[in-house]
Amino acid sequence: MGYLLSVTLLWAFSFSLIGVYLAGQVDAWFSVFIRIALATLLFLPFLKIKQIPGAVAFKIMLIGAVQLGMMYIFYYHSFLYLSVPEVLLFTVMTPIYVTLLNDVMSKRFNPRFLLVAVIAVFGAVAIRYENINSDFWFGLLLVQGANICFAIGQVAYSRLMVNSTIDHKTVFGWFFVGALCVATLCYLLFGNVDKLPTTITQWGVLIYLGTIASGLGYFGWNKGATLVNIGTLAIMNNLLIPAGIAVNVIIWNKDANLLRLSIGALIMLVALLLNYYLNKKAIK
16 A cells, blocks of 8 residues: 555656656657666666566566557547546546456456446536537546556456566566557657757756656556555555645645536546445445
């Protein structure tokens, strides 16, 4: 639990840093590439190439490609269509995906997730009910794509490493290598060289996000995921939302419509409580 709480506090600032200093100013494909490249460099010295089975290394690369590489592609572009508090609130679906994916991997499925998902979407709509347009829906879909990728990686890494005796830091470099493959390909295909960072602040934010938020953050989060049960992991995903919104509103976004955000958040909370109740009832 300590790992997850520490990373939650660390990541609370990441949303605002991206939304304020990078989104719309620095090419999103470059931001993803440089952030993952820095995280990769941080963990390469710890790799024990000869001591790690090839199959394990390959699986961790695939997890990194999805949880970090593909997730960042959806995540960074969502800031072009949504505000920082909206991006944060729309990640409320991640715990549902975590529980759902774990059930699927355990070869069971409960249709209650559909009901919970619909209620959560109503919460999202409540935040922007006066300005629902194609950008809103596209942004919402981008965040859900990021949520699903993040959930897949958490569940897969937890199930792969939960009973493993391998030191996590000796294999985590493969996680970033897998993500870097995706990020490099996307930047080469879609990157805009005319929108590279131009200020010290932008470079500073990217360096912080790459080494601290991504490098240390994802290592701590995924290791923490192996130390708790799937229910705790699902709940911890949503502690990031109030922390991130508090940081954004207090420091950068004091004019946010708190009433509308509160109404939407309350509806989403109902969805989460319903999900928790139905989960508990199903276990009994």
